[in-house]
Amino acid sequence: MKKLLIALLLLITAAACKTIQYVPIKGDTVVEYRDTTIWKDSLIYTPVEVVKEVVPQMDTLNMETSLASATAYVDTTTNTLKGSIKNKKGITEQIKWREKIVYRDSLVTQEVPVEVQVTKEVKTHFWYEKILWVLSLLAGVMIGRKIYPIVKKWLL
Secondary structure, X not given: OHHHHXXXXXXXXXXXXXXXXXXXXXXXXXXXXXXXEEEEEOOOOOOOOOOOOOOOOOOOEXXXXXXXXXXXXXXXXXXXXXXXXXXXXXOOOOOEEEEEEEEEOOOOOOOOOOOOOOOOOOOOOOHHHHHHHHHHHHXXXXXXXXXXXXXXXXXX
């Protein structure tokens, strides 16, 4: 039992001593896109326009910009300055636009083939090695024929 346990431990140790082998993962990577639509309001800026006019003392002053028109005059009966201002067109439109933001939850992996030069080692055996193998095989057979009767007597 002890010899079997030692042999098993030696076998496990011999099998554990090898290089790291990476296992290729097959299948596609699933990518989930989560999008969000955001509505944004805008601010409408009116252009700044400055208009200055000078008129005689008892005349009516009419001033105009791209968005409004104004009138001013002197009322001689009450000794007051009177006037009015009107917008040409009202700004009633509220401008909205949307922004779509897309978030990626996972990455897509793509395999890109890369050419790598591999040097292939070719093992060649010389002619005398083959002769030595044959001689070793014959010597093993001869030794086995001598040992077999001894082992047979020992086991029986």
